[in-house]
Amino acid sequence: MADMDTASKSVHREKTVKRERLKRIWSSRTLLLMCVPAIVFFILFSYMPMPGAYVAFTKFNYADGIFRSPFIGFGNFKFLFSSGQLMLLLRNTVLYNIAFIFLGNIIQMSVAILLNEIMSSKFRKISQSILFLPYFISHVLIGLFVYNLINFDYGFISNIVKNMGMEMPKVYSTPGAWPFLIVFVYLWQTTGYGS
Secondary structure, three states, rough: HHHHHHHHHHHHHHHHHHHHHHHHHHOHHHHHHHHHHHHHHHHHHHHHHHHHHHHEEOOOOOHHHHHOOOOOOOOOHHHHOOOOHHHHHHHHHHHHHHHHHHHHHHHHHHHHHHHHHHHOOOHHHHHHHHHHHHHHHHHHHHHHHHHHOOOOOHHOOOOOOOOHHOOOHHHHHHHHHHHHHHHHHHOOOOOHHHH
């Protein structure tokens, strides 16, 4: 009899706890509803791409896709460490990020100060809009834009240089030009947003 009494009290206590929890959820429904977009965002952009990390452990080919490509474990990492390119890749990553952060902050602060000094509010707004526009252009389109500017055969700048009677350097086959070009294009795209 005592066991049944204890069991019924336990069931009653559980029902009370559930009822209180549902009351709390119902009273906070507005706040919970406001969290839904953030939850959806993280599910779409943080959790759904996670299976893509599996590619690092496969010998990936496009015909088989991600999950049917043969699994090779740490073979790709072994190749990376044995190729002798890891230090070069690491150095380039660190140097590019230092350039992006250091030069980016200096240029963004300078542009912000210059925009602040413009007296005409209409001209300031137009200038801010023009500076902000490149941030919304995709990296693929920016690559195409740069390609059409500096292409040796039919690029815009190449044609101007050739019409002036000078020889256009082959930028695409000159490795020394790319660090400057990458930093310049990155700064052009992000300066408006950062300022």
